[in-house]
Amino acid sequence: MIKIATAECFTHGKIGLELHALAQNYEGNFGSRYIENISGYGNFDYNELSVICSLFIPTIDAMNDILNVKNPPEPDYLIKGIKVYDEVGDKKTSKVMAKAVMxxxxxxxxxxxxxxxxxxxxxxxxxxxxxxxxxxxYSDLRENKSEELFQRQNSGIKKAINIILLFLNDKIDEIKNLKNTEIIEK
Known part of the structure; x- marks a missing residue:
């Protein structure tokens, strides 16, 4: 069994929900919203997945209190406690969040x-x-452009799901060819 956990901000926990629906083989209104052609990825048995938690972590306080990150990266701005970074800060913080939930x-x-x-x-x-x-x-959380923010969210969810499905099907070379994607081998 492969256990997955998420600590999500702009994707609002939807990556975890999507992977949970896939792992449980849910259909219809309870099923996938973002996965269209699962057979195109390979033969991985998605019954071998378990989403153990999917957290919505938009604030610095949540990083401290829920993820136990004592010194999170300093945000460029705070909006009602919501952390706002530039893109470099987002990359750094997404790594901190993933490591913490792991x-x-x-x-x-x-x-x-x-x-x-x-x-x-x-x-x-x-x-x-x-x-x-x-x-x-591209979007800017400081501006209240809901449709633009929604499009960024959808793009992030789809890209994350695509990477997970490629990874589970041992298609690392395809991940390496994705736009704006960095892979570090441990």
């Missing part, structure tokens, strides 16, 4: 996401890899 849960795959000013960041940590990517949509 330590808390002893999961096999950890996912951290956060987005402030820029494309946002998604980090996926496994025993052998640290994969960081961005969405394909």
């Amino acid at each position: 330590e808390l849960t002893d999961c096999d795959i950890a996912i951290g996401t956060t987005a402030g000013i820029g494309h946002g960041a998604v980090t996926i940590i496994t025993p052998n890899y640290e994969i960081t990517t961005t969405s394909d949509v």
Whole structure:
């Protein structure tokens, strides 16, 4: 069984929900919203997945109190306690969030996401890899552009799910070819 845990900000826990629906083989209104052609990825048995938690962590306080991150990266701005970083800060913070949820849960795959000013960041940590990517949509959380923020969120969710499915099907080379994606082998 492969255990997955997420600490999500701009993706609002939807990556965890999506992976849970996949692992449980849910269909219809309870099923996947983002996965269209699962058979195109390979033969991995998704019954071997278990999402042990999917956390929505938008604030510095939540990073401290829930993820036990005592010294999170200093945000560029705070909006009602919500952390706002530039894209470099988002990449750094998504890694911190993924590592923290991995330590808390002893999961096999950890996912951290956060987005402030820029494309946002998604980090996926496994025993052998640290994969960081961005969405394909630029937005600025300080501006109340709901549709733009929604598009960035959708892009981040789709990209994270795509990477997870490629990873589970041993398609690391395909991940390496994705736009704005960095892979560090441990």
